[in-house]
Amino acid sequence: MRQTKIALAVMATAAILAGCSGNSGKPDAGDQTLKVKFASQVSFGDSLSDVGTYAVGGVKALGGGKYTINGATGTGPEFSGKIWLELLAAQFGLPAPCAAMTGLDGDATKGFKVPVTTNAGCYGYAQGGARVTSPVGPGNKLTGSPLGLLTVPVAQQVKNHLAAVGGKFKGDEIVFVMAGGNDVLFNLGALSAAATAAGTSAGTTAFANSLIAQLAAGATNPQTAAQAIGLAMAAESANPSHTDATVVTAAVTAAVKAGNTAAASPTVYGPMVAKAQADATAAGTKAGTDYAAAHSAEQVAAMATAGKELVAIVKNQMLTNGAKYVAVANLGDVATTPSGLAQPSSSQQLIAAMVKAFNDELDKGLSGLDNVLLIDVWTSSHDQATNPAPYGLTNVKDTACDLSAAKNPLGIALTCNLNNLKTGDVGRYSFADETLPTPYNYWLLARFVSEKMIVKGWL
Incomplete structure (x- = not known):
């Protein structure tokens, strides 16, 4: 039954993602008209939505720039090296998304000190390392990282966009929001250190x-x-x-x-x-162990707070200011990523509780709103992790990228490319590094989002 259900979902959206123009999802055969014609695409969030904030300096020299496998692992959109937002923009008939801000604030001797540039007309605000409201995320120089990621939080990303467009959304944009993952990682890191x-x-x-x-x-x-x-x-x-x-x-x-x-x-x-x-x-x-157990509840509460903060951003900074099409993705099943699977059982349970606390707040605050589409990425990613075959995934536990210092000096997907992949066919692996998707998995995500937009009546 599960495979049948997934097969039907695939059939409903395969035609949409086959080309750039897309299909509206209407029952009329051959109808290639989008139900809603979006004038632009705006995105806020973290590394999962970063279209090239750090594709500069030393990162670019290492063959990187996006948090996935940088380069095509095969023919077809599912192996193109593009992330989900790039695939969706093509489907909507919009220009390829570009990073609203580029630069690095790290170690100049390693090429990680690049002046910050604001790119006019670019509405890809998501940045690797960004959190919901805190300006210090993983990779920020204040954590001691030589990489010096900018990690502008989502709250500020939205403010930056409003400042760039005159203080209001036009109402004809498709707005994507995906954040919270770095709040999980940062809070876990702080707990682990303590x-x-x-x-x-x-x-x-x-x-x-x-x-x-x-x-x-x-x-x-x-x-x-x-x-x-x-x-x-x-x-x-x-x-x-x-x-x-x-x-x-x-x-x-x-x-x-x-x-x-x-x-x-x-x-x-x-x-x-x-x-x-x-x-x-x-x-x-x-x-x-005793310390972690005694303070675990604090981490769960912190994620619930982050969820409430994101809800407030959507309502008070987006909807109030004219946004009419806001798609918000909840957190995926972080506990089943390679990073999560490497943790002891107690840590996996804590990660699951933190993610649930965040997602529960999104559900309570955003479900049922006419202008908001809440995308349940957790359910999709959990099903992929436990039942990968129907999705065409060949490996959901290991990384496609060789993260050793000799092959990948940064040890993350940001600098993963065709020259530092593991041997064999890794094109249909789920993860590029310990937490971030391969292009194939991003393609699955784009397809999933399209399906939900059809159901919502936005495609």
């Missing part, structure tokens, strides 16, 4: 306590020895040039002075160090 810090701190303390107790046990006065060994370890740890080995040496030296002369032998203190390391690993793992 959990790691908690684990490291707990592990360091456990190592010291374990080693001190073991060394002091063989001293003349264990209590006094423990204090002396602890002070010696603390003093050496404060030395900027210290290493784990010098800290152990300081502890052993103090133990010997306190009467545990046997500890001078590596055969004696070696097993003690090994046990202390095992104790540190166990304590660190537990502390990190």
